[in-house]
Amino acid sequence: MEQVFKRPVSLKDVQTHFCPGCHHGTIHRLVADAMDFHGVQQETIGVASVGCSVFLYGYFDIDVVEAPHGRASAVATGVKRARPDRFVFTYQGDGDLAAIGTAEIIHAANRGEDITVVFVNNTTYGMTGGQMAPTTLVGQKTSTSPYGRDRKKDGSPIKMAELLAQLGGVAYSARVAVDSPKNLIQAKKVMREAFGYQAQGKGFSFVEVLSACPTNWGMTPLKANARVGEEMIPYFQLGIFKQEGNE
Amino acid sequence: MRYDLMIAGFGGQGVLLAGNLLSYAAIEEGKNVSYFPAYGVEKRGGSATCTVVIADGAVGSPVVGNPSTLVVLNQASLERFGSKVRPGGICIYNSSLVDVSGLDRGDITLVPVPMNEIAMELGDSRMVNMVAVGAYLALVPAVGTASVAGALEQALPERNHRFIPANLKAIEAGGAAARQKKA
Amino acid sequence: MSKRLFVKGNEAAAMGALEAGCRYYFGYPITPQSDIPEYLSRELPGLGGEFIQAESEVASINMLLGASACGKRAMTSSSSPGISLKQEGISYMAGSELPGVIINISRSGPGLGGIDASQSDYFQSVKGGGHGGYHIPVLAPNSVQEMYDLTMHAFDLADLYRTPVMVLGDSVVGQMKEALVPNPRPQRELPEKDWAVRGKGGGEQRVVKSLFLGDGELEAHNWKLHAKYQVMKEKEVMYETYLADDAELLVTGFGSVSRIAQTAIAMAREEGLKVGLFRPITLFPFPEKALAEAGIRAGRVLVVELNCGQMVEDVRLAVNGKAEVGFYGRPPGAGSLPSPEELLDVIRKSCARI
Numbered sequence: 154m155e156q157v158f159k160r161p162v163s164l165k166d167v168q169t170h171f172c173p174g175c176h177h178g179t180i181h182r183l184v185a186d187a188m189d190f191h192g193v194q195q196e197t198i199g200v201a202s203v204g205c206s207v208f209l210y211g212y213f214d215i216d217v218v219e220a221p222h223g224r225a226s227a228v229a230t231g232v233k234r235a236r237p238d239r240f241v242f243t244y245q246g247d248g249d250l251a252a253i254g255t256a257e258i259i260h261a262a263n264r265g266e267d268i269t270v271v272f273v274n275n276t277t278y279g280m281t282g283g284q285m286a287p288t289t290l291v292g293q294k295t296s297t298s299p300y301g302r303d304r305k306k307d308g309s310p311i312k313m314a315e316l317l318a319q320l321g322g323v324a325y326s327a328r329v330a331v332d333s334p335k336n337l338i339q340a341k342k343v344m345r346e347a348f349g350y351q352a353q354g355k356g357f358s359f360v361e362v363l364s365a366c367p368t369n370w371g372m373t374p375l376k377a378n379a380r381v382g383e384e385m386i387p388y389f390q391l392g393i394f395k396q397e398g399n400e
Numbered sequence: 401m402r403y404d405l406m407i408a409g410f411g412g413q414g415v416l417l418a419g420n421l422l423s424y425a426a427i428e429e430g431k432n433v434s435y436f437p438a439y440g441v442e443k444r445g446g447s448a449t450c451t452v453v454i455a456d457g458a459v460g461s462p463v464v465g466n467p468s469t470l471v472v473l474n475q476a477s478l479e480r481f482g483s484k485v486r487p488g489g490i491c492i493y494n495s496s497l498v499d500v501s502g503l504d505r506g507d508i509t510l511v512p513v514p515m516n517e518i519a520m521e522l523g524d525s526r527m528v529n530m531v532a533v534g535a536y537l538a539l540v541p542a543v544g545t546a547s548v549a550g551a552l553e554q555a556l557p558e559r560n561h562r563f564i565p566a567n568l569k570a571i572e573a574g575g576a577a578a579r580q581k582k583a
Numbered sequence: 584m585s586k587r588l589f590v591k592g593n594e595a596a597a598m599g600a601l602e603a604g605c606r607y608y609f610g611y612p613i614t615p616q617s618d619i620p621e622y623l624s625r626e627l628p629g630l631g632g633e634f635i636q637a638e639s640e641v642a643s644i645n646m647l648l649g650a651s652a653c654g655k656r657a658m659t660s661s662s663s664p665g666i667s668l669k670q671e672g673i674s675y676m677a678g679s680e681l682p683g684v685i686i687n688i689s690r691s692g693p694g695l696g697g698i699d700a701s702q703s704d705y706f707q708s709v710k711g712g713g714h715g716g717y718h719i720p721v722l723a724p725n726s727v728q729e730m731y732d733l734t735m736h737a738f739d740l741a742d743l744y745r746t747p748v749m750v751l752g753d754s755v756v757g758q759m760k761e762a763l764v765p766n767p768r769p770q771r772e773l774p775e776k777d778w779a780v781r782g783k784g785g786g787e788q789r790v791v792k793s794l795f796l797g798d799g800e801l802e803a804h805n806w807k808l809h810a811k812y813q814v815m816k817e818k819e820v821m822y823e824t825y826l827a828d829d830a831e832l833l834v835t836g837f838g839s840v841s842r843i844a845q846t847a848i849a850m851a852r853e854e855g856l857k858v859g860l861f862r863p864i865t866l867f868p869f870p871e872k873a874l875a876e877a878g879i880r881a882g883r884v885l886v887v888e889l890n891c892g893q894m895v896e897d898v899r900l901a902v903n904g905k906a907e908v909g910f911y912g913r914p915p916g917a918g919s920l921p922s923p924e925e926l927l928d929v930i931r932k933s934c935a936r937i
Contacts, residue, residue, distance in 0.1 A: 196782035200649070201792075210790040216780035218652040219792035221675045224645035227637070231649020231657070232780070234633040235607060239782045257645070260638035420760070427589045427762055435589075435760040460846035462759050462839075465922020554589070 161185035163194040165214050174374020176364035176381075177205055177273065179331045181212050183341055183362075184244065184271055187348040188215070193240040200229040202254075204246035205279040223254025226261035229268045240351060242269040247288040248278045251311050258317070265322025265356045269347050272313060272359065274389065275366040283369030287311045290384060295369070310388060314361040318394035324356035327393040330363040332381035336391065343393065355397065363389055402455040403542035404464045407532065408438075408481055409473025409494075411448050414529030417555060418471075419450035421533055424551035425543040426454040434462035447476060454542045469540055471532050472498055473515065492535050492578065494528065511539065513577045519570060524563075527570035534574025545571065588763045592730040592756040593618035595763050596686055597626070599734030600658050602768045605684070606632030607657035609646035611639055611665060614698045615754040616688035619660040640665040644672030644685070651681045652791040654779030656738055660686035663704050664695065666712075673747050674713030677808070678793030680778075682741030684734065686750045688757040691915025700753040700839055701915035705893035708751050709867040716805070718812050720748045720819060721866040723837040727761035733864070735768050740819065742773045744811055751866065753889070755839035755920070812868070820873065821864035826852060827877050830859030832933055833906075835874065835898060836887035837863050840921070844887050847926035856934045866894070871901035878906040885909045885933050887926065889919075909933055 160166060163185035171177045188194045194215060201209035203222035210217035220228035225243035233241045250258050250272050258270065277295055278284040285298040288310045292301040302310075318326040325347050329340035340362065347358040363385045367377035405422070409415045419435050426433040431454055438449035451467070453459045466486040472478045473494045482500075485491050487507040493500055496516030503510075513535045519527040537545055548571060552564045590598070597619045600608075608623045620636065627634040633650075637643035643659045650657040661669060666687045676683055687708065691701035708721045720740050722733040730752065737748040780789050795801040825845055827833060834844050841862040851858045861877050861884075863870050878884040878898070884906050886895040895910045902908060911929045913919050 195784050198653070198780045198782055207794060210788070210792070214783070214788060216783055216789045217791070218649060218780055219679070219790070219794060220648070221645060221671055224641065224648075224672070227642040227645035228649035228652070230635065230642075231607070231609065231646035231651070232653055233649075234635065234646070235650040235653035235655040235657070236781070256638050257642050260642065264635075423760060424589055427587055430587075432762060433589070436755065437758060458845070459761070459842075460849060461843040461923045462755060462761075463843050463920050463922055465924040 161189045163188040163214055165212055167212065169212060170208060171205065172368040174365055174367035174377050175205075176275070176331050176362070179337070180271065180273055180362050180364060183331070183344045184242070185213060186341060187344040188240075190345045191348050191352045193348070193352060196238070197240040197242070198232050198236065200225045200232065200241065200243040202243065202245040202249040204249050206244050206246055206273065207280070209244055223249050223252070224257055225249065226254065226266070226268070226270060227257040230261050230264070230266050233266055233268050237267070242271060242348070244271045245273070246279065247272070247274045247276065247286045251287040251313050258313075259320070262317045262357050262359065263320045263322045265324070267351055267354060267356055269351045269358045270360070272361045273364045274313070274361055275364040276310070276385065277366050277369045279366050279369055283366070290388060312389060314359065314394050317359050322357050323359060323395055324397040325350045325358035325393075326395040327359070328361040328363065328389060328391050330381055330386060330391055332363070332365065332378050339391070361389075402453065402457070402460070403469070403540060404451065404453045404467050405469045405471065405536065405540070405542070406449065406451050406464060406467040406481060407471045407473070408447065408449040408477030410476070411446050413448065413473045414526065415448040415473065416450055418529040418533050419452045421548060421551055421555040422452055422454070422536070422543060424554045425547035428547045428550050429543055431456060431543070432459045434459045436462040449477070469536065471536055473528060473532060474498065478503065490539055492532065492539065494532070511535065511578055511581050513574060513581065515574070518573050518577060522566065522570055522573060524566060527566065530567045530570035531574035531577070534571035535578035537571070538575035538578040545575070588765060589760055590727060590763050591618055591758060591760050592724070592727045592752060593688060593758070594622050595727045595731040596660070596734045596750065597622040598763075598765055599731035600684065600738070601626060601630065602765065603656060603735040603738035604768070605656040605658050605738060606630060607647070607650040607655050608632070608659065609635045609637050609643035609650070609657070610659050610661065611637050611643050613662045613665045615690060615757055616660050616662050616686065618757070619686060640668035641671065644669040647683050648672055648676055648679070648681060651676070651683045652679070652780050654776035654781070658684040658686065660688065662687065663689045663692055666704065666707070670713035673719065674715050674717065675793050676747045677713075677717035677719060678715060679791050680745040681747065681791065682745055683747045684737045684741055684750065685747055686734065686752070688752050688754065690754065697915060698754065699915055700755045700889055700920055702753065702838060702840065702889040702893070703915060704751065705866065705888070705890065708749055709869065709897075717808060718867050719746055720744070720815060720868070722748065722750050722821075723864060723866050724750065724752055724756055725838050725841045725862065726756065727759065727763050730756055731763055731765060739769070739771050739773065742776070744815060746811070751838065753839050816868040819865060820868050820870045822870040822873055823862045823864060824877065825860040825862070827859030827861055827881070829857055830881045831857040832883050832885055832930065833859055833861050833878050833881035834885045834887060834930065835861040835863070837866060837894065840887050840889050843921060843923050844926055846923035847930055850923060850927045851930045851934070856930065858930055858934070869897050869901070871897070874898065875901045875903070875905070878902045881906065883907045883909070883933065885911060885930065888912045890914060
């Protein structure tokens, strides 16, 4: 009998600490799948960030460096420059990448560092308890925007995939979601493509993944999953914004 | 022996190059040397100062409060450092630009050298610093003139090596002027 | 013997780093240390190394963290305000037990302050600097030769103890030029970097991290770091004395001011005053035992610093009331470097009161 579904070898056989309905587990799986697909697990160095994704090393069976909050792309720059023969990716949340680490991500991207960045956008700070993130939608209530995000005071949710696509050093920039089978299939394809860019030495690749955070959104897993399609995707549109060599 | 020297002027007079040149010569002679450029606000104020200490043994402090020799290329430097020369010390000044009548220092030897005129006579006003170096070496045997000639190659960027003979002439002329004034 | 060169202290430090095998530099321009990145940006590409002018001090210390996590000798340099920005990364490196060299050609503060020589970063350097109760070795060169030698030594210490190491200078030792003998790097037996990430390649997973959430893990980790600091205190203390044996007044100061003090002491000796110098070379580990011995023997210690009094606190702890401790300090400000003549005056006054 043929086995048609199995755990990627890059993923450890352990239970995650993620909350029920959280998309991190699914996104981890996509990342592991992309590593398997390109056969780079044994030569990969992952860079973990601060947030719910900090336990990267507990779930991926790869070498990992843990970066200070927001600095993952700078740490990955150091790793890749020191080991240009290795596959290097970061896995960062929205507070980490789009707030405290904005300078680091923009400049790593602009230098065209040959790394892959997986960016999980769940419109909130998950680990610290659901505070307003730079990606929090206008009107969205969080523990630090109790009256809803106010565009005048708090600015607009930042669209990282589009923003980075403007930079010369970026070879690939896309946004995907994992809320439906259709989106998941596309996300898997995009993740493999993004990793392929680095595997072929084509430069900086970036995948933003829209993710549910039922706990901090105060929703059931099903409702949270539905919110991704109903509220997030209309603002954070899915698509490939840059794909060098394929325009 | 330990020789300490402060050279001061305004930016563009080649003060730092003069200090560097003497330092390279000291290195060539196997001596110890420290060269400390004035740094900071002064640098942007248009003035340039450096302190050079040449010693057979340990250099000790690269910072000198009361130099035994002061070479001043402009008036502002005289006013700033003239009072600091160690009693019994020497102040060589660029008499083309510096008026020492306001300086009340009977306890030091004042040596006027018309550095700008000498440099102009040699055909290059940029040689003021070399005239100063020559004057200094005529009065203070911190390093030999021969080592200075050798050191020019190191102190000057390669593109300026063609000016070495002219530099040497200026050093000689500065020396002659200083010896004459002192005598 | 190698040929004697005549170079700036900052260049000497960069040369020492290259001789030590450092091939990765990450930095951000700031006066008065920019000669270091300028030198390395010229030299590293030809040596197969990497030079990045980062977007910030924060980014550069984290690039250093990444390269070091791969087991490579790497460094950054900056000056006081930039070093403040690097403290986050230094704390993470200390917590992750990552080697790395940080050169601080310090300037005056607080805030933007000024660019002239200052020793106001003593506390920040030796007491941890960042959060979390760690220490890093701090080396204080007082000559161009030491800028070279101690930078090389810093790389060895970093690898031996798996710790960031700081070389702390100022614009005097950074900007002055002196003779330099570029000696080959000392051959020291160093532990294998069997912790460095490299891509598993069929081996065990390696993780470089400073997060310890398991029961008792963080406590054990802190005790481990503490034990390391105790070993450094036993084995890595460096200091120098000058005419200290029969001194009745022991002057102590580190870095640039020790050079000024040395000349002042030579002048004082000519006047028949029994004065000597004790110069800490490692500021952490602080040479507390040797300083206490010399200070108590003299009975009176004069601490000289280019600040309003920082190292003096460690001197007082070291002599623990068994010698009188005086202080002469100069806060930073244009032209505020004390001359040997001024220090001589202070020494005379100190001696007169004995």
